[in-house]
Amino acid sequence: MNRITRMIPTLFLLGLVTACASAPPDVTGTGSQLQTRQMQTREYDTLDQARTLRSVISTLQDLGFVIDTADLALGTVTATREDKYTMRMTVTVREKDGQRVLVRANARIGEDTVTDPLTYQDFFVALDKAMFLTREQID
Amino acid sequence: MFADTWSAGARSLALLAVALLLGACAGNRVPTDALRLHESSLELRSKQSRIFEAESEAAILAASVAVLQDMEYNLELIEKPLGVLTASKKVDADSTSQKVGLITLDVLCAMTGSSCSNYSTASDEQVVTLTLVVTPSLARPNDFVARVTIQYVEFDKMHRVKVRSVIEDPEVYQEIFTKLSQSLFLGGTE
Numbered sequence: 001m002n003r004i005t006r007m008i009p010t011l012f013l014l015g016l017v018t019a020c021a022s023a024p025p026d027v028t029g030t031g032s033q034l035q036t037r038q039m040q041t042r043e044y045d046t047l048d049q050a051r052t053l054r055s056v057i058s059t060l061q062d063l064g065f066v067i068d069t070a071d072l073a074l075g076t077v078t079a080t081r082e083d084k085y086t087m088r089m090t091v092t093v094r095e096k097d098g099q100r101v102l103v104r105a106n107a108r109i110g111e112d113t114v115t116d117p118l119t120y121q122d123f124f125v126a127l128d129k130a131m132f133l134t135r136e137q138i139d
Numbered sequence: 140m141f142a143d144t145w146s147a148g149a150r151s152l153a154l155l156a157v158a159l160l161l162g163a164c165a166g167n168r169v170p171t172d173a174l175r176l177h178e179s180s181l182e183l184r185s186k187q188s189r190i191f192e193a194e195s196e197a198a199i200l201a202a203s204v205a206v207l208q209d210m211e212y213n214l215e216l217i218e219k220p221l222g223v224l225t226a227s228k229k230v231d232a233d234s235t236s237q238k239v240g241l242i243t244l245d246v247l248c249a250m251t252g253s254s255c256s257n258y259s260t261a262s263d264e265q266v267v268t269l270t271l272v273v274t275p276s277l278a279r280p281n282d283f284v285a286r287v288t289i290q291y292v293e294f295d296k297m298h299r300v301k302v303r304s305v306i307e308d309p310e311v312y313q314e315i316f317t318k319l320s321q322s323l324f325l326g327g328t329e
Contacts, residue, residue, distance in 0.1 A: 054274055057272055061184070062176060067272070070221050072218065083290065119169065122174040139278050
């Protein structure tokens with residue numbers, strides 16, 4: 001019993017120390033830079049950055065997002081969806097080698113980064129459909 | 140006796156540690172279908188879109204801004220080259236009947252000797268955010284497609300999020316497009 005009684009102040013102190021400790025925020029992310037890029041990027045055989053960006057916006061709307069920021073010159077869109085949870089996405093569209101465009105998307109849900117490649121794949125499947133409708137000139 | 144008590148305590152601690160470890164390693168809380176298109180997405184797209192005739196992209200964007208003002212929104216984003224407008228407004232969500240119900244619950248709770256704070260969960264305000272995108276029609280040259288998506292977040296009296304929701308009611312979109320059509324007709328007249 002004495003042993004347990006002796007442990008109580010130690011546990012109390014430990015509790016106090018850990019309760020007051022505040023970890024610094026994750027500023028630089030945790031994933032592998034190359035793997036993250038590969039998972040979040042898709043190439044499209046077009047040179048029309050504006051049309052691709054419009055397709056991205058259309059896809060985000062298909063998925064229920066509202067647009068927070070959009071910039072054609074920089075080829076960037078950030079959007080939010082408030083539905084059961086808060087999801088934020090930033091999508092960039094840029095030319096590569098003057099031959100095609102690269103679309104990169106990154107997403108967060110609440111405090112979590114989306115790291116599941118299948119989730120990004122779902123996004124690009126949705127974008128493929130929007131790009132197809134644009135190519136076929138269907139509104 | 141002491142040994143039994145201690146080993147039971149140690150066992151509980153070990154179980155707790157394992158449970159904590161498992162919880163911590165449960166991994167990503169991200170839902171797997173977060174970016175999956177619903178089967179009804181094309182149907183929803185058509186409910187959220189309408190084709191309009193307009194003199195120019197600038198004219199329909201101006202009419203859209205006027206509609207957003209008519210509906211008491213404040214503009215947050217305008218990206219003219221992409222035809223994107225985003226606007227939001229705070230709406231009072233205070234409901235007398237809801238408050239009466241929650242206060243009654245608190246009184247009943249107090250009568251049993253406990254302390255409850257159901258009233259703090261009463262709805263206080265909603266923030267509605269709307270994106271309206273105007274693009275030149277691909278199928279009909281000289282026409283424009285307007286597409287709207289709307290969502291809202293409801294807060295309680297303690298400013299905690301109570302509801303997050305995307306609005307999919309077709310009647311809401313219908314009404315916005317009717318207003319936009321009138322706005323285009325009214326043109327520059329105020």
